[in-house]
Amino acid sequence: MDWNAFNPLAALSGGALIGFAALILFLGIGRIAGVSGVLGQVLQRPDSETGWRLAFVIGLPLGALLMARVLGDVIPHVATGTLGLIAAGLLVGYGTRLGSGCTSGHGICGLARLSPRSLVAVLLFMASAMATVFVTRHLLGVSSS
Amino acid sequence: MTRIITALLAGLIFGAGLALSGMADPQKVLAFLDLGAIATGGWDPSLAFVMGGGLIVTLPGFAIARRRNRPVVAETFAWPTASAIDKPLLAGAVLFGIGWGLAGICPGPALTLLALDGTAAIIFFAAMLAGMILFAVQKQIGR
Numbered sequence: 001m002d003w004n005a006f007n008p009l010a011a012l013s014g015g016a017l018i019g020f021a022a023l024i025l026f027l028g029i030g031r032i033a034g035v036s037g038v039l040g041q042v043l044q045r046p047d048s049e050t051g052w053r054l055a056f057v058i059g060l061p062l063g064a065l066l067m068a069r070v071l072g073d074v075i076p077h078v079a080t081g082t083l084g085l086i087a088a089g090l091l092v093g094y095g096t097r098l099g100s101g102c103t104s105g106h107g108i109c110g111l112a113r114l115s116p117r118s119l120v121a122v123l124l125f126m127a128s129a130m131a132t133v134f135v136t137r138h139l140l141g142v143s144s145s
Numbered sequence: 146m147t148r149i150i151t152a153l154l155a156g157l158i159f160g161a162g163l164a165l166s167g168m169a170d171p172q173k174v175l176a177f178l179d180l181g182a183i184a185t186g187g188w189d190p191s192l193a194f195v196m197g198g199g200l201i202v203t204l205p206g207f208a209i210a211r212r213r214n215r216p217v218v219a220e221t222f223a224w225p226t227a228s229a230i231d232k233p234l235l236a237g238a239v240l241f242g243i244g245w246g247l248a249g250i251c252p253g254p255a256l257t258l259l260a261l262d263g264t265a266a267i268i269f270f271a272a273m274l275a276g277m278i279l280f281a282v283q284k285q286i287g288r
Binding site: 001002005006007008010011012013014015016017018019020021022023024025026027028029030031032033035036039040043044051052053055056057058059060061062063064065066067068071074075076077078079080082084085086087088089090091092093094095096097098099100102103104106107108109110111112113115116117120121122124125126127128129130131132133134136137138 | 251
């Protein structure tokens with residue numbers, strides 16, 4: 001294990017914040033905080049749901065910016081090249097809409113609802129992502145660190 | 146208006162959580178997904194605790210919601226109704242996983258990266274939106 005990078009407390013408290021946000025959205029306005037679902041539906045014809053969806057989508061980067069200011073050391077590292085980013089983005093966008101959810105909708109909300117459908121989705125996309133990293137880093141030897 | 150303010154507050158806290166948790170850093174995500182690095186001591190399991198931290202809050206939270214008739218500032222709970230473990234669910238999860246493993250970015254962090262990073266974030270976000278639009282178009286023409 002990489003003990004220098006291991007920081008379970010930040011991960012745990014960040015996760016709890018994400019959980020609180022999902023609860024505020026559900027107990028407050030009765031909607032699931034699934035980022036891919038909210039984003040995908042913002043792109044469709046405007047209706048009475050568009051307002052809150054846009055507000056949620058705008059809040060995400062602003063909240064991250066505020067937290068980055070507070071912590072002072074949140075520097076994301078993107079090591080994937082342009083073509084890789086385009087392929088990855090297309091797959092993430094299309095796949096999450098086809099599979100009706102992502103890490104937040106199936107993961108944080110679906111698992112908490114004890115949904116077997118979400119459990120299957122989470123196990124499958126985790127396995128698929130881990131297999132992809134194994135292929136790119138260890139079989140093809142694409143070093144991205 | 147209260148719905149919009151509630152959603153904005155939820156978005157702000159969600160984004161802050163992503164930044165604090167490490168999920169906003171694609172390299173951290175890839176280091177978590179890299180089980181092949183266990184052998185060489187390079188695996189970073191931190192991000193497993195993100196889902197743990199989230200579920201500690203949402204498991205009791207959704208149980209509370211189940212006992213309520215309606216949310217605080219809206220008429221009804223939009224409980225998800227789909228329960229079928231069908232082909233779209235499986236295929237979608239696999240495709241999403243491949244994309245996630247390629248760049249280390251899932252939809253929430255794609256949004257926070259827009260605030261924390263430059264060009265790479267915009268390229269990924271644009272491609273992700275294109276993928277979502279592609280799905281919507283395909284659904285519209287009914288295949």
